[in-house]
Amino acid sequence: MTRSTVDGPRPVRLSVVDMFGLGMLGLSTRKMRAALSALGISLGIATMVVVTGIPASSQQALLEELTALGTNTLRAQPMPGQDKPVELPEASAGMVERIGPVTAVAQVANTHARVRRSDRLDASYGSDLTVLASSTGLLETVNGGVQSGQFLTESTQAFPVVVLGYVAASRLGVDRVLPGGAGPAVFVGDRWFSVVGVLSPMPLAPEIERSVLVGWDVARSELKFDGHPTVISLKAREEAVEDVRAVLPATLYSEIPGLIQVSRPSDALAAKRATQNSFAALFLGLAGVALLVGGVGVANTMVISVLERRREIGLRRALGATRGQIRGQFLTEAVLLSGLGGLAGTALGVLGTVGYATSQGWPPVIPLTALTGGVLAAVVVGVVAGLYPSIRAARLTPTQALSAQ
Incomplete structure (x- = not known):
C-alpha cells in the first residue's frame, strides 16, 4: 500500500502486528489447506520427537540395567x-x-x-x-x-x-x-x-x-x-x-x-559408555531425517500457494504493496504454518512416546532438546522453506500476476 505526500507516493510501513495479521489472514481464509499443510509439518515434528523419545526411553531402561550390574x-x-x-x-x-x-x-x-x-x-x-x-x-x-x-x-x-x-x-x-x-x-x-x-x-x-x-x-x-x-x-x-x-x-x-x-x-561400564555414544549418533540422524521431511512438505505447500494466489499478489501490488511486504506476508505464513504444526507435532510426539514407553515398561524419557527443539526447528524450517516462495512472489509484477490464468 502507498500513502500520497507532497513529494509523491510513499509506501506504508507495516508493523509486526500488521504482518502477523496478514499471515493469519492467509491461513484463516484457506483453513482446510492450512490444516493439511500444518498436519504435514506436525507429523514430521512428531516423528522427530518419537524417534528420539522412544530410543531415549529404551536407552534409559538399558542404562538402568547396566548400572545394576555395578558399573x-x-x-x-x-x-x-x-x-x-x-x-x-x-x-x-x-x-x-x-x-x-x-x-x-x-x-x-x-x-x-x-x-x-x-x-x-x-x-x-x-x-x-x-x-x-x-x-x-x-x-x-x-x-x-x-x-x-x-x-x-x-x-x-x-x-x-x-x-x-x-x-x-x-x-x-x-x-x-x-x-x-x-x-x-x-x-x-x-x-x-x-x-x-x-x-x-x-x-x-x-x-x-x-x-x-x-x-x-x-x-x-x-x-x-x-x-x-x-x-x-x-x-x-x-x-x-x-x-x-x-x-x-x-x-x-x-x-x-x-x-x-x-x-x-566392570565391563558393563564400557558397554554403557558405548551405548550412550551409539544412541547419541542415532538421535541426531533420525532427527535430521524427520526435519528434512517436514521442511520439504512446507516448501512444497508454500510454492503451490504462491502459484495459486498470483492474482491476489498482482492485485496487492497494483494497490501499492511493495516487494518487501509481499515477501513478509508469505514468509510470515510459512513461519506461522510451521510453528502451529510444530506445537501440535510436539504434543503428539510426547503422547506417543509416553504411551509406547509405558506399554514396554520403560521409564518415559523425552530429551529436552526434542521438546524445545521441535517447535524451534519447525520455525527454522518454516523460514527456510518459505524463503524461496516469498522471494518468488515478491518478484512478480502486477501485470504478470494479474495476467496469470
Whole structure:
C-alpha cells in the first residue's frame, strides 16, 4: 500500500502486528489447506520427537540395567597368598570416603566365627557359611536388596541379630522373617543370634549370598573381632571410576600399595559408555531425517500457494504493496504454518512416546532438546522453506500476476 505526500507516493510501513495479521489472514481464509499443510509439518515434528523419545526411553531402561550390574563399583582387599596377610586400617572406610568422587563406602570383615542351626550340633560343625561383620551401608554399595525383614541399622548393630544371605538362609532353613513376630534364631560362635532379615539374590556378590551378616559393634563384643576390615566396597561417579581405582591402594596401605588388590571397573561400564555414544549418533540422524521431511512438505505447500494466489499478489501490488511486504506476508505464513504444526507435532510426539514407553515398561524419557527443539526447528524450517516462495512472489509484477490464468 502507498500513502500520497507532497513529494509523491510513499509506501506504508507495516508493523509486526500488521504482518502477523496478514499471515493469519492467509491461513484463516484457506483453513482446510492450512490444516493439511500444518498436519504435514506436525507429523514430521512428531516423528522427530518419537524417534528420539522412544530410543531415549529404551536407552534409559538399558542404562538402568547396566548400572545394576555395578558399573560404578570397586572392591579393595589385601592381595591373597601373602606370608603375612596385610591388615587394612580400622579407619579404612573413613579414609576412602575422603576421596572426592566416592559416593558410598561399605566394609565387611571375616570374623572367623562358626554358625550352626542349633547349639546341639558339634562346635566343629562346618556349614560352609561365612560370618561377616558388616557396616550398615553395605546394601546400597553393592546394589543389594532385602527379601524379607530388614537389614542392619545403627540401632541394631550392637545387638545379637543377624541378616542372612539368600543361600545362607536356604542352608539354615530360614525362608522368611515375619514382621512383628518372634523370628528364628541361629547359633553364632557360642550364643544365639536372632534373624532379622533375609537378603534377595545377589549374583554380583555371591560371597554375600553365602554369608551371615552381623553388626560391627556386636562382632567386636561377642565374636572377638579385632575391627580390621577385610573387604572395602565403594561406589564412585562413573566418569571417575578409573581415577579412584588408581589412588585406592595408596589410600588404604600407603607403605606398600602393591599389596592391595582392587577390582577392575566392570565391563558393563564400557558397554554403557558405548551405548550412550551409539544412541547419541542415532538421535541426531533420525532427527535430521524427520526435519528434512517436514521442511520439504512446507516448501512444497508454500510454492503451490504462491502459484495459486498470483492474482491476489498482482492485485496487492497494483494497490501499492511493495516487494518487501509481499515477501513478509508469505514468509510470515510459512513461519506461522510451521510453528502451529510444530506445537501440535510436539504434543503428539510426547503422547506417543509416553504411551509406547509405558506399554514396554520403560521409564518415559523425552530429551529436552526434542521438546524445545521441535517447535524451534519447525520455525527454522518454516523460514527456510518459505524463503524461496516469498522471494518468488515478491518478484512478480502486477501485470504478470494479474495476467496469470
